[in-house]
Amino acid sequence: MTEDSGAPHGPAADTIAALSSGALPAGVAVVRLSGPAAGPALAALSGRDLPPPRRAVVRALRHPGTGRLIDRALVLWLPGPGTATGEDMAELHLHGGRAVVAAALAALTAGGPAVARLAEPGEFTRRAFLNGRMDLAAVEGLADLLAAETEAQRVQALAQAGGALSARIAGWRARLIEARALIEASLDFSDEADVAEAAEAEGLAVAAALKADLEAALAEAGRGERLRTGFQVALMGPPNAGKSSLMNALAAREVAIVTAEAGTTRDVLEVHLDLGGYPVTIADTAGLRDGVGLAEQEGIRRALDRGRSADLVLWLDPADGPVLEPPADLAAGSVLWRVATKSDLAGDGAAGPARRCLSVRTGQGVGDLVAALAAAAAESLKGGEDALVTRARHRAALEDAVGCLDRALAPGGLPELKAEDLRRAADALARVVGAIGVETVLGAIFSSFCIGK
Ligand SMILES: Nc1nc2c(ncn2[C@@H]2O[C@H](COP(=O)(O)OP(=O)(O)OP(=O)(O)O)[C@@H](O)[C@H]2O)c(=O)[nH]1
Ligand SMILES: [Mg+2]
CATH class of the missing domain: 3.30.1360.120 (Probable tRNA modification gtpase trme; domain 1)
Structure with a gap:
């Protein structure tokens, strides 16, 4: 091609x-x-x-x-x-x-x-x-619709495939043209200072209102992008804590190998769950410990990477052992819930106000954890169906446009340069729908489709 x-x-x-x-x-x-x-x-x-x-x-x-x-x-x-x-x-x-x-x-x-x-x-x-027949934002929406695994993702993708983002981009570009026309008009009336000033001020007011709208769309971008990719949960903790056992219980199938040997899991394993219509990805990771072989060290490095990028870390350690502390950067960087596993082996007292308690063997606490995960995913993703920005590509273009508007709205400066900044902002928005400058992204976008689409 x-x-x-x-x-x-x-x-x-x-x-x-x-x-x-x-x-x-x-x-x-x-x-x-x-x-x-x-x-x-x-x-x-x-x-x-x-x-x-x-x-x-x-x-x-x-x-x-x-x-x-x-x-x-x-x-x-x-x-x-x-x-x-x-x-x-x-x-x-x-x-x-x-x-x-x-x-x-x-x-x-x-x-x-x-x-x-x-x-x-x-x-x-x-x-x-x-x-x-379709612009680029609609093409991306179609790709997402084909990939949608949950109800909320379907709603989001269908809106984008149907032109929700494209229509907003068209409206924003029309306002930029209006703002630019007013500022260019102010140049024509430069011998009538008050008329020129009024036209420029009006143009800048249009640009300022538009900037607020773009910022509002960007504020929802995180939800939109997260809904597309799913709420990311990482299971972490020391070896043998029962991470893989919990992963299998959540997936309701034997995804990961479970053994009584410490250091069983090396690669990051994922399952995709649909919790109340929201997509949740659970990642099982290698147990964290020192002084191990090369393969396990690499597994631990991957585990820490995954934990740092997760929306939520479940820090698991067995209820019948000492309470272990997660690495300081994990605890600081991500939302982290502490979970005491294997509660069937411990008497009462494993649970505390700061610690959930469960047993994969008896099932105790697993349902509560699923309910809490569903609530956390809903809290994080709710509204993502209506978010216009669903990809980093859109976000970068809108941020670019806001940067151009910032320059245009900065006090002082020549009207000619302000008009040029508005033109640049319009170009940034045009990239979202593929009206200009799309050569570099086309290959990546279309190759994500299957044959026959
Ligand atoms: N009694 C009891 N044993 C459990 C429970 N959950 C897991 N185990 C046992 O604990 C051992 C380790 O379980 P895994 O799920 O492999 O632990 P892991 O955290 O994935 O371990 P690594 O992959 O080595 O880091 C296995 O022998 C499991 O059968 C539980 O709820 N109760
Ligand atoms: Mg494991």
Whole structure:
């Protein structure tokens, strides 16, 4: 794939085909085609004229070279430009067997005038973007919608895919144009000082109000980004504290190896939970101790890294042993809950006001911990569904725009330079929707899609 610029391009010369539905075998498999040969290819396989646009019809599909029957399928002819990609498209709703789909794709890519080639990951969406059917923020929203694992993530992604961020960016850019026009007008009236001053002041007032709006969106950015990636919880503590046992209990499956030997876990292991609609990632880590071999040392280094970047650290140590202190930087840097494990081995008294108490063996306290985690995740992520900023890329662009507005609003300075700063702020916002300067991010964004999207 080439690195195209963000501006809409002319129609693509070639036609792409891919399985767009999920893993096979399945009840139905949807193969999509996009490009100038979509119609001829559909006609060639069905051996007849194209069906009426946007109407599902049943057709016997045959290999155009050999005439052998591939499948009897529901087919759709979707002439552009009013399609997902903006190009001519066709869909084959096949019986979802591996050999059926393989035979259909082989026939579509076999050669002749109606030939298609297999699509690369994200190529349908890339064409939608290049043909101006979607902007970059909507493309990212679509990627998030496909990846959404919980209800709150779905709501957030659907809003962005539907253009919530794009619409706000358009509104903000319109206000920047207004502010700039007022300041440029003040230059035209430079011989009438009071008119010029009034126009400049009005322009700066528009810019100041806009800056407040951008700052409000940035204040919610943390929630928006966290909801996208999930609330990060790290299980930490000394070896044998029962971290992996708790991870397995939370996941309700045997994700991590548990043994009575200290130093069992080395790599960071993750499970994704849906707690009350909010995404929570639990990370099991190596037990912290000194004087161990190279592999375990590396595990401990990774454990500490994970703990430092977590939203919440659960510091586990066994109820029947001494209370151990977490490393000072962990305790200072992250929110940390102390948890006494293996409460079945200790009498009463393991719990305290500052310490939760649980046993994976008896189940005591585990439900309470899950409820507390769900509440903490909700507290941290609530409202993230409505946050406009969901990625570091958006945040950087908005921060850039605020920086430009700061310069424009600084006291003194020439109106010409203020107008230039407003233009720069508009450019920063344009990057979010991919209207300019997107070459460097396109490859990364589209490659996150699966083939057929
Ligand atoms: N009695 C009792 N034993 C437990 C409980 N939870 C874990 N254990 C035991 O404690 C031992 C260590 O458990 P792990 O879950 O492997 O501990 P860990 O913290 O992951 O240990 P490392 O990976 O070595 O750091 C195993 O023998 C578990 O069966 C519990 O609630 N009660
Ligand atoms: Mg372990």
